[in-house]
Amino acid sequence: MTMVSTPARGDAQVSALDDDEVRRIRNDFPVLEQEINGKPLVYLDSGATSQNPRSVLEAEQEFYEQRNSAVHRGAHHLAVEATDAFEEARATVARFVGVQDDELIWTANATAGLNLLAYSFSNASVGRAAGDAGRFALKPGDEVLVTEMEHHANLIPWQELCRRTGASLKYIPLDDAGALRLEEAARLMTARTRILAFTHTSNVLGNINPVDVLVRMAREVGALVVLDACQSAPHLPLDFKALDVDFAVFSGHKMLGPTGIGAVYGRSELLNAMPPFLTGGSMITTVTMEEAHYLPAPQRFEAGTQAISQAVALAAAANYLSETGMHRIALREAELGQRLVTGLSAIDGVRVLGPGPGEERTGLAAFDVAGVHAHDVGQYLDDLGIAVRVGHHCAQPLHRRLGLSASTRASTYLYTTSEEVDLLVEAVAQIRPYFGVTAAGATS
Amino acid sequence: MTMVSTPARGDAQVSALDDDEVRRIRNDFPVLEQEINGKPLVYLDSGATSQNPRSVLEAEQEFYEQRNSAVHRGAHHLAVEATDAFEEARATVARFVGVQDDELIWTANATAGLNLLAYSFSNASVGRAAGDAGRFALKPGDEVLVTEMEHHANLIPWQELCRRTGASLKYIPLDDAGALRLEEAARLMTARTRILAFTHTSNVLGNINPVDVLVRMAREVGALVVLDACQSAPHLPLDFKALDVDFAVFSGHKMLGPTGIGAVYGRSELLNAMPPFLTGGSMITTVTMEEAHYLPAPQRFEAGTQAISQAVALAAAANYLSETGMHRIALREAELGQRLVTGLSAIDGVRVLGPGPGEERTGLAAFDVAGVHAHDVGQYLDDLGIAVRVGHHCAQPLHRRLGLSASTRASTYLYTTSEEVDLLVEAVAQIRPYFGVTAAGATS
Amino acid sequence: MSGLDSLYQQLILEHSKTRSGGDLAKLPAAATGTPGPGQGGTGQSHQLNPICGDEITLRLSLGTDGDGQAVTEIHWDGDGCAISMASASILSEMAPGMSPTSLRHTIDHFRELMRSRGKLEADEELLQDAAALAGVAKYPARVKCAMLAWVAAEDALRQAEAGQGVSQAL
């Protein structure tokens, strides 16, 4: 399960990207050439949104200039070309995450994907489904299980689903270090558990959750498993089939793609039994004024004109990542993650959330600077051209659990240099002195 | 109410765009330079999706190369610039349709916008709303009123809403020419009518519905009015406040913008009383494991990372349209619409749907060629480089009402030349001979 | 021959109008709905082209001739474009007399040809008049049109065999 130890499929000897390669990679990313306050941009906010290589921007541009058209409807040349490009994009991205073409549904982002699932189950719960969709229906007594580390996107849709259906929301609590309490997970997983939704890697802790253990528990009680792969799809080699989850979601803008596109993976037999979510054009067979009949997946879930050029660009992003090698990227980011946690933890008054030095983590580290508010930390860093994220990172319950209301997060990607990580660490070391804080919380 | 007679705000003397101007405009659209089968592309499918001027493609590109970042969350420079660009885009598009900034919600497309409304009402119906959101709740006995000419996007979401809530769906029928039977509308509008949803201009008939008359009827019975402005926002000068509708939706890709973006307009006091639809990050104030509290509109309805670059590009599209002049575009397209209907109706065996020659219509004409299936018509035209749409255009009930299962649709935009319309008309005149059909339906 | 003329060959245009077999009433269903095992050698299938909404209902009957099983008749009802009508008409003319195995073989080849985007050559001996539909392969949006009747026939054949208690493996 652990990432660093997973050998690449068919290639046991992969090595991490090295600094020279990263420097070459950076040439593909126009935005990284920028200066902020006369200092080179140090972009350490890829966990929020990643930057785009030229090939992605060109793919989108090329689409608009040469084959822009609605898809799946037209007999004319442009429509045929646009449809081909759109469906090839689906195949590329499906392959990237190890699933079949017809198991990948385009959405606006990961959030929309999680809502798609929650609303489809909700619709099943009020009988809006043919056949055996009853298996998706929730009722009082049923439970949805999440974790205390979820992003709001993988929490609130389930809260609302439970409100609508009368089911109860339960959560796997965290220990003081922010790890899932698996013994509690085992206790919480019962015959009442209908859905288990959890994140692959936390966008705050940078940990990697034990998918295999959780899936096994869920299978034992017959619960459906939803994986939030928002933070893993961009950074780890993924194979949803091998992970054996029922559903997974991710967003394009975090994996070198454009905004406005994301995807849901769902096992084919599940998707085709679920009632639709968004309804409208291009997802029906026949419509009368009284009722509509729906196409199979993926069309069933793709109402209206899709984010066509964005799908095409996301496929270009997936190709860029595949060509660079997801294993090599993951190894590289694991190194950067260690460099981050080691450097930051050594600073007086700085507490890194999640796994400590030497423990498995992705290239992401959120931290607290004692006596200095995260927004002031971020402001200080921004002045040096270092872009980080501050706040609760859409994970308020997690921060509350760790006794914080906000943190500062640095996150890397395949274009991050070791020097950038060092620049961050050096800058963070100056922050408490700058704000006149010496001992934890005290004033100089 | 009629378009052609509406003077531009503060400019009573507007004239239609002329052929020379259109030729200059075409230079801004790279895709129009293409050849199909060695013949210049004649793109008459703008009703499905429009093409993009260079300024729109550049706005998007510039965003990715210079300020790509997540919005509303970050203290760093890129985040501030991205947020500014995103909110300025909202202000620009809001102004374009005559509404306040905080009354415009970004969605993935118009379909998602209509679903947003239907699901928010649905959520209100199961008590997911604070305060006086009860006014949006539907129950058995309540009615939703649509028309028989709606696009599936403005029909199925209401069907499903009614199924979920027990309300009934009614529709204003059409006469044999495809016009709304207003006397029936008056009869159907009763105290039970909670929502009236109708299209401003039909994507098949090219007519313009009498918004003022319908709004007046709805106001008398206290129904909320939802306007499908998908086909009007790109082609007519719009002011939703002046039209006095409660909600309206449109799509970016039909108005020179990119795919993946659309918008919902809603009166501020309504939006802020409605329960959310999609839930997740960036739309909350506080979240615990048990419950979430939501921000006011527009954020309340914008969960997760938004289609930021697409919003920026759509604003560039709105600027392009405003600079060209929506009144001048509308007048131009009215002329092209007349040229289409006049030319096509004169061909033996060709029946144009909707308003006849001399009657008000937009630059769109769907027609039936007796004895030749619409897909064969489209294929014939495509061979000549003429791109039209064939099929039911996501309006099956309308086609059924007119005794057809499919039609061929030609639709214009600001870049369409008169010659292109003439080329289409000439080509259509050749179709029945080519397929060996002479008298209506008979074989030569 | 221009692209269009190779798509709409004279033979196709003619078939699209004569519509051989387009007289469903002539072959009554063995029973309403799907015939059960042992009920007789007729199968029926209804297929929809989701791109355009066109539909076809096709019935196929099996009988025995000297060498064993053979298709006796195909009749259908439906409306669609010239390609789909011609394709149904051609199939209705050529299928009678074929053994289930050879019909299936022909359908498989036709499907491969259609999906080849023009890269495969038609086996003219096998396809007979249907080889005239080869041009469709270059128009991906129209492949479903050409396939509609063939998919229906494949399905109806399965039903007919099931109706006779003949398992598909035979």
Place this chain on the structure above:
Amino acid sequence: MSGLDSLYQQLILEHSKTRSGGDLAKLPAAATGTPGPGQGGTGQSHQLNPICGDEITLRLSLGTDGDGQAVTEIHWDGDGCAISMASASILSEMAPGMSPTSLRHTIDHFRELMRSRGKLEADEELLQDAAALAGVAKYPARVKCAMLAWVAAEDALRQAEAGQGVSQAL
């Protein structure tokens, strides 16, 4: 002075730590919740900064001095960044003694200044120590931080006046 140093002036960093008025318990609420008309001259307001989730609860009391109404005390509770804490602290020191009209006038100017993106000059006489916050205007993402206490004070003032039966128009 670098951009950063003009944002975090020494005065601001000091206020962010001393937090004058950051002792809400000292001024009891007139009643639980909003005081009703005639109940006394104390108003309370709770404000949230949606960008960061930081909150402030601020109480303001009104009294009469020789010339008429004047703010007597401001106390608050809350946590936030240096900007928001300094801003609350400065406001708590400068507001007492001000008439409702002049406090409102000061708040209006401060708001305009903050929203000016650096294009307005601070009226140093009016703003006193708060003029040190002028640098915030160049950081749109931080304007809400600086405004938080001021919006709360504006609201609390309204409540205090309502509590005294004094209409806002006075």
